[in-house]
Amino acid sequence: IRIADATREGRFHPAEHLANAAEGLLAELVRVSHALAPLRERECASAVAGPVVGSYARRLVQDDAPEVTVLQRCCWTEEAVANGTLDVPALHESPDQVRAWLADWQTTGLWRDGRLLGMVRTRRSGADLHVGRLAVVPDLRGLGLGRWLLRTAEAAGEGCSRIVLSTGAASTRNLALYQGQGYGPVPTSTD
Template structure:
């Protein structure tokens, strides 16, 4: 399991003094909090009244991300760090409140590929027309609306400015959160690929990003499946990628700069690099077996070598003496065999 919880923002949309919205949002947060903990979710309650956004006042289009105002930067940070949203909204004249529309319009890429659920409230329609109006807007921002919604008719659910507790509403609230969490996990690869500054990989739809401690389980699986050929070629199972524990992987992830290559949420390749003095080191070059032979390993090797070239006099790596495919790749990229030890490990070096 990831060590980082999903962050779900519960957004109170009404800014009217005396509005029932804060009470509805507080009920929602209290109700789902125990279930959120079991789902590894961090709830963040944000009120548009407290945020106090003026009507959109940035000079540049939000798609540029060139924000000048402190209130925009603060709002951008909240949305960017969130994995999903639940909007608690009233209905004003068959539509969503202007405060919600304004908050949506402030930003662009920060919203992309994140789920949004709704808890609406009102009289005759229980706020459902507000939700339908909002869904037309949020899909343009590449937010993904949930199928589940909660609609509270005030006369049936509110007593003394508070939501009347019921088993039905509790089940509905927990169900809404479950659907949002499932969709947030499913959309994570698309969120990552859409983030500014992400580098495209060698295959269509693939991208690279630095691997973190949260990726250790993926790394453990990848290296175990990728070192089977190495074990067979060199007739040994005494290889670190086979024997390392999850904690071992987490340890070296903090010591190396490791780049992962991702495709549709799957870690399909990786390579690690680091520098000691004027010598660069490359290791754990891995590509999933079903995508071998497509130039991915060479691409990752060059990516790592290029990252070291400007700061190192030479770059070193190693492989098994019988790993003919590896040796062919490395020598074709300019690496020269330097030594071979008794265990059959070949050291190769390339001058930068």
């Protein structure tokens, strides 16, 4: 649209077909911008290559809360069923609650093409490193993403004397992963 050609008596009056074409072009630019966002993000200095071709990991920030909320719901539904309880905080947290804990935990997200594939969070407490919310999207389980995320979390524990994590007592897949990586149950006190 040439503004000079569409101005009459000091007012802007573009031809309808040109206005529609301009709106269509703008909509296409927005669509392309959204499609290219993951490529721009992957080039972020803090992003590291992930274990799957085209994947990358970066620290999750509060703006990632909606994606984290969706990931938690799809991952912890199976855990709730396996353990016979819906009393699983990850199933009930709102994006605002997720945003709050993202500020308190060091959380790594694994991404590909704008999709959050998995995550793990860590936090130091004294000489302990607490690991939690290890999650991988159901359709990509069994490809080593969980092990890769666990190793990423463990790397944050330099100088810690112990790594502490927990899972449901009936979460056999999680227990197998952790035991396969050298973790074992901590005896519970009978006091």
